[in-house]
Amino acid sequence: TSFWTTQEDVTGARSGMYARFRSFTDFNLYYLGESRSEIMGTGILNADFRIPYFQNRLNKITAPGPDWGSIYTVIHDINLILKYAPGIAFTSESNKNNILAEAYTMRAFLYFVLVRTWGGTPLLLDPTESFDPATIYKPRASEDEMFKLITDDLAKALELFPVNTYPTKRGAWSKPAANALKGDVYLWIAKRRNGGESALNTALAALQEVQKTDVALLPNFADVFSYTNKGNKEIVFAVRYQDLEAVNNYSGDMYIRDSDLPPGVDAETLKKIGLGGGMNWWAPSETMRKQFTADDKRKDKSFVEIYGKNAQGNPTFYTSIMTKFSGFIDANGRRFLDDIIIYRYADILLMIAEAKNALGQDPSAEINLVRQRAYGDQFEKHKFVSTSKTANDDEILRERLFELAFEGKRWWDLVRFNKAFDLVPSLADRKGQTNLLLFPLSETVMSRNSKLIQNPGYE
Amino acid sequence: QSVKGIVTSGADNSPLPFVTVVVKGTQTGVTTDAAGKFTINAPADKTLVFSYIGYITKEVTPGNQTELSVVLEPDQKTLNEVVVVGYGSQSRETVTTSISKLDNKVLENIPYANAASALQGTLPGVRVQTTTGQPGAAPRVIIRGGTSINNPDGSSPLYIIDGVIRSDMNDINADDIETLQVLKDASSTSIYGARGANGVVIITTKKGKAGKMQITFRQNTTFSQLAKKYNMMSARDYVYFGRLGVLNSAKKIPERMSVLSIANSFGTGNDLTNRTYSTVQYLTPQNQYKLSEGWESIADPADPTKTLIFKNTDWQDVLFQTGISQNYYLGAMGGTEKGSYNLGVGYLKSQGIAINTDFRRFTFDLSGDLKIREKLKVNAFTNFTNSGNNQVFNDNQIFQRALALPPTAKLYFEDGTMSPGFNRSIGNPLYQLSRYTTDNHLYRLTLGGGLTWNILPGLTFEPSTSLYVIETNNNSFQKSYLNGPLAFIDSRVATGMRQTHWQQQVDAILSYNKSINQHGLDFMLGASYFDRKISALSATGQGASTDIIPTLNASATAVAVSSSITRQRIISFFGRANYNFAQKYLLSLNARYDGASNLGLNNKWGLFPGASVGWNIHNESFWKGLGLTGVVNILKLRSSYGVNGNLGQLGDFQAQGNYNVGARYDGTAAIQNTVIPNSNLKWEQTQTYDVGLDIGLFNGRVNLLVDYFNKRTDNLLTNLELPLETGFQSILTNYGSLQNRGFEVEISGTIIRTESGFNWNAGFNIATNQQKILKLPANGNERNRVGGVLVYDPETGKNEWRGGLQEGGRIGDYYAYKQIGIFATDEEAAAAPIDNIVPLASKVKFGGDVNWLDVDGNKQINSYDRVYLGNPYPTVTGGFTTAFAYKNFTLNARADFTLGHTIYNYTRALYNGQFVGENNASNDILRSWQKPGDQTDIARYYYADQQVQSNLFRQNSLYFEKGDFLAIREITLGYGFPSALTSKLGLSNLRLNVTANNLKYFTKYSGLNPEEGGQDNGRYPVPRNFIVGLNVSF
Structure with a gap:
């Protein structure tokens, strides 16, 4: 073939990799990372296939969740880059190393998504360039093998990144972002795979590396998500969404179109909603909404409750909408093209707090940084003071709900803290059925490869 | 003297x-x-x-x-006709392969926008399906079941029109057609080598003849109507059941109650402003005057103390109209010993039965030949067409969703402006179609010419060349519009697309024929070069500040630009030898050697041989001795075997693998590997064995053609589903084998022929096709299954994989849940198996819910309880023709039938299940379960069924309907004025006809178009046409 000869081929393939990664994050990352948590419930429209997610009634045929095709497509792109780029001459060796490091980080992130979702999955380290029935059907790898690959890829990436800075607009993997991922991965190893203190120390060290870079909490919570403020200083890595490049992402399914508004909505709510758009397919659940206090500045930039009026003229609850990612408005109406944030500094701070607490250190400093911004002049009422390890963990997990709701992280947070059965109402009656923490392999995935074995409980 | x-x-x-x-x-x-x-x-x-x-x-x-x-005497003996074979022609008596010829009578009365429609039910083994009523649209033509596993409906035949190879016969004026034939078996099609496996349609256009100039003029006027309407509920029923449906759904999801009071199609949040799309509202002193303006009222079923008022609109009446079409044709032909000419000019303007759909076509056909030396003739032809149409923006949104726009929706607001409907996709078709304009043009030009050089007696050399150009020019413009009353969209998207298809062909044929005593011999040798290049350019822009300028130059922003160039070349060598001994024993051998540019590096060339034999028993002296010749005057036995290729679904550069461009990330251009290379790709290979019998009875009064065929396609060019872990959905590869076999019978004859001039002719044909997957690549699954569903099999007592693709199976089998009844009472429902398909945590069922077949009897309804519910592909096709003539009157009728296909009537399921939340339902709901004890087959009506009990959404057997139909395709009454009168007027012929076309479908299918299997997502209904025609010659 004539492709894979010049450095432009590699940079084009890099953009191709990110574009397909973006397709995966449109919806699927959210379904995998958050939809099963206590965050979402029914909206006013037919939540249909989303219902089994938040009700935790997954089933390999009728409700398997997204299949892994959209992830492995990106892995194929990565494997092509890792195979061919090393043999291609670049005018700048550090540019080449940067692309290779991005590819390794991306692969580590995707296998981390895969292993948290399904457990061990087939390990593909080479691109698919021909069809050979003898080798193309691969069995599932063990979780050990998955984590070995993830940590190896991260080690290679961190070695290859030439600088510890961010690309402009922070729309790509970088050394700080790889460290953020490393912290995330080692926290999981520590808490889910008996990684012990050494894993916690590795996580903490990696996360503290991020702190050394050009990153900070923005003073105003809402500014982090403003459409005109993409790639701000709080962002470590966000998937770039842009008009004419990308389609509306999952945030459009949690808003509301004007024609669905009930009569009698008060003016203040209408102002918060602005021009309607998207669909209220599903909505923030009552379980999560009622935990926010009125003085939490994050509340309005997370969701808005909508009340209509009943026959007596009294307000009655109608539905709620997600406001964290409300897009922008043009001649086509409201467009949901906010970047999808993979890591940001508040997340890093709370992960540091989590690691410190697990190591027996005081996590207050990091938690309070987050709370100071959230409560402003009401901060003293909400100031965190370290108590027991367990109580601290509960507080950290709850803080992550307030801070990171709708950012596609909640389900994995619940699993990492081992609190899914305690905090998700739809799982409360199934305590002990830990097999439910994994997703089923869909019938489509199973029917295409007879070497795959179904996850327990989903046969 | x-x-x-x-x-x-x-x-x-x-x-x-x-x-x-x-x-x-x-x-x-x-x-x-x-x-x-x-x-x-x-x-x-x-x-x-x-x-x-x-x-x-x-x-x-x-x-x-x-x-x-x-x-x-008129030639009744079709068995003695001349048929066109690949690169030549032959008398039917010496033909040993399976060829069907169209009786030109079917082209006479109906002004076909696409002459392929005339093949429907007229040629055995040729499945023609009218899948849409869009004026000018081509029907689907599949010969002997096609050859594809992945896309059985995409196996269209090869078309040869005056020697020019094409992928369709679009825009050929039926009035210009002289002959149309279909080559079906591999021995006849193997002369077309790598492209013949799906059959070959050969068309020749009219050519001049020596004689005085003959001028023909034809004119038709067609009135087209909607033949069948959906039985949709009236506004009164819709409001009643809509509100009850919410109460029903609220039994399980109490939050649903809120939709009763918002501004939706049955909710009370509407008013008389331009801010709500529906008319439904509570009666107040302020709106009471509407009742005197045709509005209606009922008591609110959710609160009978209140009165609801609303206005009814039948959206089918808004969308459909009587279409009027005009067709004109003027032909002139003539010539001398030295040369001849033919000219045909046609114009067709056709109006669809849906508003804003039409078709226009101008055709020009000119051909001539000239004897320039005693042994040398030159011929040339040109064919030019210009066609264009207007289409709706989306068939599904117009023919499914807009028809289900609730009858309570406003057609006009109070201020007289048009209401947009719920939104664009469930819109007021009158408004939404008026906001979308298209301008589509297609130019086709064929230029060709050749020489006929009779070198020696019997030895002829015929070189020829042609150029075929298609220029496509499509533009569309979305004016600013209301996407629902509250969402004004003024992005004004404009698109423009140009495409040029440029195809050159050079052929040379050397033929020789000789008879020595009883031995008849002919040979043909040929070579062909085919070169096709397609270049395309398209652009999309938005942000124009006015609705008046529909072109791209008004756009403020370029949304997308794209261009592409693709090319294919094929070089071929071929030959044929025919031998007959005393017209008794016939032998034909042929072969083609093809090389194609788009095949894998390792397999660019292929050889395709064919052979056939025949025995004219009636020419044997012993047969004559039997004294049966008065009864059986023709009896021929023939048999053929051949190998074909097919390049069908292979893209020009697919074998090399693809890296796609066009995507962007963060402003940078992306390159993505989208196709895996496969350098071993070769054509699929079809072997057909055919045995046939030609019988002529009673001196040609009755003709009978019978064929049995067995067609096996190996190395199918198919998309193999890959494990998703590979990063790909599929790879195009050669794998597997597919078998199609069946019988074809064609019978025609003169039933009555009297001295008084009363004649009655009739014909009948029928063909069967049975399909079976013979082989699939080994993938570790039982029967090497790809895809499919796991269901309980009562015979084996185990869960088994069914459907998908499996060795020994068919393509496309449906499996879904079987409704065995509707629970009459809550108690009955409570005693039934637990239904795990209900999406909610509570599986409780009520009276009026569906009682599902628990196939494995385990008291649980789950995915294993799905059963076989049919297959989308027809197994039997055929037709009848009959013609009466008495003096100057003729009466022709034609019917066709298609059997064996099942249609999933998703449209009806969506309507009755209120899947969209804002759609009307069919009148089925009037007999739905409403109170304990009701015995019915229609489940209780729920708002958003899929969210509640999934009585319909899971796929209910009731909505898998048989598509079997018999269509009365044509009835024509013709009158030819007596020659005594016409000759006084200086005319040689004057004929009038009145024709009904697509008069009626006899079918149990409840949707609008039974012709196509598969899922019905809303189809443009096939119109019923009434035609008045005039035909004059002088």
């Missing part, structure tokens, strides 16, 4: 114009005039030959007569 005379037809004793009269063995000839008269100079001892198309040639030696009266 001068001989005069008159030629008349043996059928009706009328004079025959344009009969060629030639002095045998010379070039001297004349043609008869409008009154059938001729004068010719001929020596008395010479024989005169009288010939005319459709009549048996007659030889008369005048002797000393100077006044002749010659009667020509």
Whole structure:
């Protein structure tokens, strides 16, 4: 073939990799990372296939969740880059190393998504360039093998990144972002795979590396998500969404179109909603909404409750909408093209707090940084003071709900803290059925490869 | 010596114009005039030959007569006709392969926008499906089941039109067609090598003949109507059941109650402003006056103390109209010994039965030949067409969703402006279609020419070349519009697309034929070069500040630009040898060697041989000795075997793998690997074995053609589903084998023929096709299954994989849940198996819910309880024709049938299940379960069924309907004015006809179009047409 000869081929393939990664994050990352948590419930429209997610009634045929095709497509792109780029001459060796490091980080992130979702999955380290029935059907790898690959890829990436800075607009993997991922991965190893203190120390060290870079909490919570403020200083890595490049992402399914508004909505709510758009397919659940206090500045930039009026003229609850990612408005109406944030500094701070607490250190400093911004002049009422390890963990997990709701992280947070059965109402009656923490392999995935074995409980 | 005379037809004793009269063995000839008269100079001892198309040639030696009266008998013997074979023609008597020829009568009365429609039910083994009523749209043509596993409906045949290879016969004016034939078996199609496996349709257009100029003028006017409507509920029923449906859903999801009071199609949040799309509201003193303006009222079923008012609109009446079409054709032909010409000019303007859909076509066909030397003839032809149409923006949104726009929706607001409907996709079609404009044009130009050089007696060399150009020019513009009353969209997207298809062909054929005593021999050798290049350019822009300028230059922003160039070349060598001994024993051998640019590096060339034999038993002396010739005058046994190729779904550069461009990330251009290379790709190979019998009875009164075929396609060019872990959905590869086999029977004859001029002819044909997957690549699954569903099999007592693709199975089998009844009461429902398909945590069922078949009897309804519910592909097709003639009147009728296909009527399921939340339902709901004890087959009506009990959404067997149909395709009454009158007017022919087309479908299918299996997502209904036609010749 004539492709894979010049450095432009590699940079084009890099953009191709990110574009397909973006397709995966449109919806699927959210379904995998958050939809099963206590965050979402029914909206006013037919939540249909989303219902089994938040009700935790997954089933390999009728409700398997997204299949892994959209992830492995990106892995194929990565494997092509890792195979061919090393043999291609670049005018700048550090540019080449940067692309290779991005590819390794991306692969580590995707296998981390895969292993948290399904457990061990087939390990593909080479691109698919021909069809050979003898080798193309691969069995599932063990979780050990998955984590070995993830940590190896991260080690290679961190070695290859030439600088510890961010690309402009922070729309790509970088050394700080790889460290953020490393912290995330080692926290999981520590808490889910008996990684012990050494894993916690590795996580903490990696996360503290991020702190050394050009990153900070923005003073105003809402500014982090403003459409005109993409790639701000709080962002470590966000998937770039842009008009004419990308389609509306999952945030459009949690808003509301004007024609669905009930009569009698008060003016203040209408102002918060602005021009309607998207669909209220599903909505923030009552379980999560009622935990926010009125003085939490994050509340309005997370969701808005909508009340209509009943026959007596009294307000009655109608539905709620997600406001964290409300897009922008043009001649086509409201467009949901906010970047999808993979890591940001508040997340890093709370992960540091989590690691410190697990190591027996005081996590207050990091938690309070987050709370100071959230409560402003009401901060003293909400100031965190370290108590027991367990109580601290509960507080950290709850803080992550307030801070990171709708950012596609909640389900994995619940699993990492081992609190899914305690905090998700739809799982409360199934305590002990830990097999439910994994997703089923869909019938489509199973029917295409007879070497795959179904996850327990989903046969 | 001068001989005069008159030629008349043996059928009706009328004079025959344009009969060629030639002095045998010379070039001297004349043609008869409008009154059938001729004068010719001929020596008395010479024989005169009288010939005319459709009549048996007659030889008369005048002797000393100077006044002749010659009667020509119509040629009834289709078994003696001449048929066109690949690169040549042959008498039916010596043909040993399976070829069907269209009776041109079916082209006479209906102004087909696409002449392929005329094949429907007229040729056995040719499945023609009218999948849409869009004016000008091409029907689907599949010969003997096609050859594809992945896309069985995409196996379209190869079309050869005056020697030019094409992928369709679009825009060929039916009035220009001289002959149309279908080559079905591999021995006849293997002369087209790598592209012949799906069958070959050969069309020749009209050519000039020696004689005085003959001018033909035809005009038709067609009135098109919607033949069948959906039985949709009235506004009154919709409001009633809509509100009850919410109460029903609220039994499980109490939050649903809120939709009763918002501004939706049955909710009370509407008012008389432009801010709500529906009319439904509570009666108040302020709106009471509407009741005197045609609004209706009912008591609110959710709160009977209140009165609801609303206005009814039938959206089918808004969308559909009576379409009027005009078709004109003017033809002129003639010539001399030296040369001849034919000219045809046509114009068709056709209106659809849906508003804003139409079709326009101009056709121009000119051909001629000239003898430039004694042994050298040159011919040239040109065919130009310009067609264009307007289409709706989305068939599903218009023919499914807009028709289900609730009848309570406003057509106009109070201020007289048009209401947009719920939104664009469930919109007021009158408004939404008016906001979308298209301008589509297609130009086709064919130029061709060649030489015929008779080098020696029997030896002919025919080089020819052609150019075929298609220029497509499509533009669309979305004016600013209301996407629902509150969402004004003014992005004004404009698109423009240009595409040029440029195809050159050079062919050369050397043929030789010779008879030595009883031995008849002919040989043909040829070579062909085919070069096709397609270049395309398209752009999309938005942000124009006005609705007045629809072109891209008004756009403020370029949304997308794209261009592409693709090319394919094929070089071929081919040959054929025919031998017959005394017209008794027939043998034909042929082969083609093809090389194609788009095949994998390792397999660019392939050889495709074919062979066939035949035995004319009726020519044997022992047969004549049996004395049966009076009953069986023709009896031929024939058999053929051949190998074909097919490049069907192979893209020009697919074998090399693809890296796609066009995507962007963060402003940078992306490159993505989208196709895996496969350098081993080769054509799929089809072997067909065919055995046939031609029988002529009672001196040609009855003709019978019978064929059995067994077609096996190996190395299928198919998309193999890959494990998703590979990063790909599929790879195009050669794998697997597919078998199609069946019978074809064609019978035609004259039932009554009387001296008084009453004739009755009839024909019937039927074909069966059975499909079976023979082989799939080994993938570790049982029967090497790909895809499919796991269901319980009562025979084996185990869960088994069914459907998908499996060895021994068919393509496309449906599996879904079987409704065995509707629970009459809550108690009955409570006693039934637990239904795990209900999406909610609570699986409680009520009276009115569906009672599902628990196949494995485990008291649980789950995915294993799905059963076989049919297959989308027809197994039997065929048709009837009948023609009565009495004096100057003719009455023709034609019907066709298709059996064996099942349609998933998703449209009806969506309507009755209120899947969208804002859609009308069919009148089925009037007999739905409403109170304990009700016995019915229609489940209780729920708002958003899929969210509650999934009585319909899971796929309910009730909505898998048989598509079997018999269509009355044509009834024509014709009247030819008597020649005594026409000759006074100076006319040779004057005929009027009245025709009904697509008159009626006899079918149990409840949707609008039963012709296509598969899921019905809303189809443009096939119109019923009434045609008045005039045909004049002079």
